[in-house]
Amino acid sequence: MADTDLFSPLTLRELEIPNRIAVSPMCQYSCDTDGLPTEWHRVHLGSRAVGGAGIVMTEATAVEPRGRITPHDLGIWTDEQATALEPITAFIREQGSVPAIQLAHAGHKASKRKPWEGNDPIAPEEGGWEVLSPSPEAYPPFDGERPEMQAATVDDIQDVVDAYRAAAERSLSAGFEIAEVHAAHGYLLHEFLSPVTNQREDDYGGSFEDRTRFVREVTAAVREVWPDDKPVFVRISGTDWLDDEPESWDVEQSARLAADLAEVGADLIDVSSGGLHPDQDATGGPNFQVPLAERVDEGGDLAVGAVGGVTEPKQADALVRNDRADLVLVGREFLRDPYFGLRAADELAGEEAPEKWPIQYRRGVR
Numbered sequence: 558m559a560d561t562d563l564f565s566p567l568t569l570r571e572l573e574i575p576n577r578i579a580v581s582p583m584c585q586y587s588c589d590t591d592g593l594p595t596e597w598h599r600v601h602l603g604s605r606a607v608g609g610a611g612i613v614m615t616e617a618t619a620v621e622p623r624g625r626i627t628p629h630d631l632g633i634w635t636d637e638q639a640t641a642l643e644p645i646t647a648f649i650r651e652q653g654s655v656p657a658i659q660l661a662h663a664g665h666k667a668s669k670r671k672p673w674e675g676n677d678p679i680a681p682e683e684g685g686w687e688v689l690s691p692s693p694e695a696y697p698p699f700d701g702e703r704p705e706m707q708a709a710t711v712d713d714i715q716d717v718v719d720a721y722r723a724a725a726e727r728s729l730s731a732g733f734e735i736a737e738v739h740a741a742h743g744y745l746l747h748e749f750l751s752p753v754t755n756q757r758e759d760d761y762g763g764s765f766e767d768r769t770r771f772v773r774e775v776t777a778a779v780r781e782v783w784p785d786d787k788p789v790f791v792r793i794s795g796t797d798w799l800d801d802e803p804e805s806w807d808v809e810q811s812a813r814l815a816a817d818l819a820e821v822g823a824d825l826i827d828v829s830s831g832g833l834h835p836d837q838d839a840t841g842g843p844n845f846q847v848p849l850a851e852r853v854d855e856g857g858d859l860a861v862g863a864v865g866g867v868t869e870p871k872q873a874d875a876l877v878r879n880d881r882a883d884l885v886l887v888g889r890e891f892l893r894d895p896y897f898g899l900r901a902a903d904e905l906a907g908e909e910a911p912e913k914w915p916i917q918y919r920r921g922v923r
Contacts, residue, residue: 561905563874567611567883569824569860571786572734574655574884577877578898579612580605581864581888582659582737582792584626586671590684592619592632593641602645605891606652607915609898612884613649615642617661617739620724621717623686624662624745627671628679633658634720639727646732652915657735658728659792660721660779664745665690665754668704678704689713691749692756699835714761714771717745722778729783736783737790738776738823742832746772747794750814751806751833769814773821780822788824790862795828795849798837806833808849812856825860827886828853842866850882862886870901 567574580602587597598615606613619625619632632638646656668685670677678701679685685704690696693706709717725736740746748754749771755762761770772791780789793814799805815826828850831837839845846865854861863882867873873885891897902913903922914922 561874562877563870563885563901563905565877567860569788572655572788574611575653576609576611576898577884578610578873578901579657579862579884579886580610580614580891581886582614582616582739583888583892584616584630586627586629588629588631590628592622592625592630592634592638594631594638594645598631599645599648603648603652604895605898606649606654608891608894608896609900609902609913610654610887610891611898612655612657612735614657614659614735614737617659617663617744618724620660620662620720623667623688624664624717624720625667626663627669628684629671633660633724633727633731636727636730639731642731642733650732655735656733657737657790658731658733659737659739660724660728661739662689662717662720662745664688664743664748665693665696665704665706666743675701677701681705689717689745691754691762695754695756696748697834697836711759711761718771718774718778721775722782725779726782734787735790736779736787737792737827738772738779739792740772740775741792741794741829743794743834744832746775747806747833750793750810751797752804753797753799753802753806753834765810765813769817772814773817776818776823777821789822790825790827791818791823792827792829793853794832795830795846795853797833798831798839799834800838801836808852811849812853815853815857815859815861817857819857819859823859825862825884826850826853826857827862827864827884829864843868843872844876847876847881854882860884864888870897870904873901874905
């Protein structure tokens, strides 16, 4: 194949990823209320593996029931859920892709209706639940009313750490080869990281070390049960995009956190941004989060993934070729085009690209 950095393998620990394209986690809100994957998930994730992604990652997958964004989120808190995911991971591997799972807890952004049903909080008497928050009084809802919240006790925090550990064990039994800890987008771990939403005065609030303790403990717990030859990722919001706030989470703290996460066993930091506060002032546009990834890359001895506004093969290839990122995570473009990976091979590699397509489809591209 022609010389394209995007299609060079990436080795993390002993896992070789066939190319540098990953399907970014994207919530589908398409389960029943049991957290079990449906045929939608099988087709949605499987088609992106057929479509040439090096990594196919699930949507944010809840580690416990109260960690769901909506009642219809994917879950990994039961053995039944893990068993139901096995055929999906097997199919992804059969296509030459690497199955990955994002382990998540929504914190005080939980117990909501689906986005296309209004995204409003669901009261416990209506089928919702009381949600966890580092500091309930600090939560600024994006719209609608505040959900019913409780301040997380130290016991609650340790329960969540244990839930992540157990979820990682189930994920391994389900056939996943990469586990990603979700610490971005205003969900529970990000809520603890940012002083905007964390106003605690105990060992989990205040200083940088204390605000980052929770995510370090979760990452260490996942690493503890994840095999030494397989990588652990952590997704962070590189910044809150709240420059007018005297204290918020920013890229300098993200770079510092990256070094700490490397010490507890993280192998790649997946750098997104925002999602915490309705007053965020994000720029948007092509590659708008890449400078965050570059700065985080300077912070620790580990790989970095870039995400956001990546829509074109040459754009993605340039990110790797110019050492701006080790991995390119693609979201909305994979929704528009499940075969983005194969289209990238066509565009970047020319006449040899049809060999990248599944043999069943090659007559359509020769």
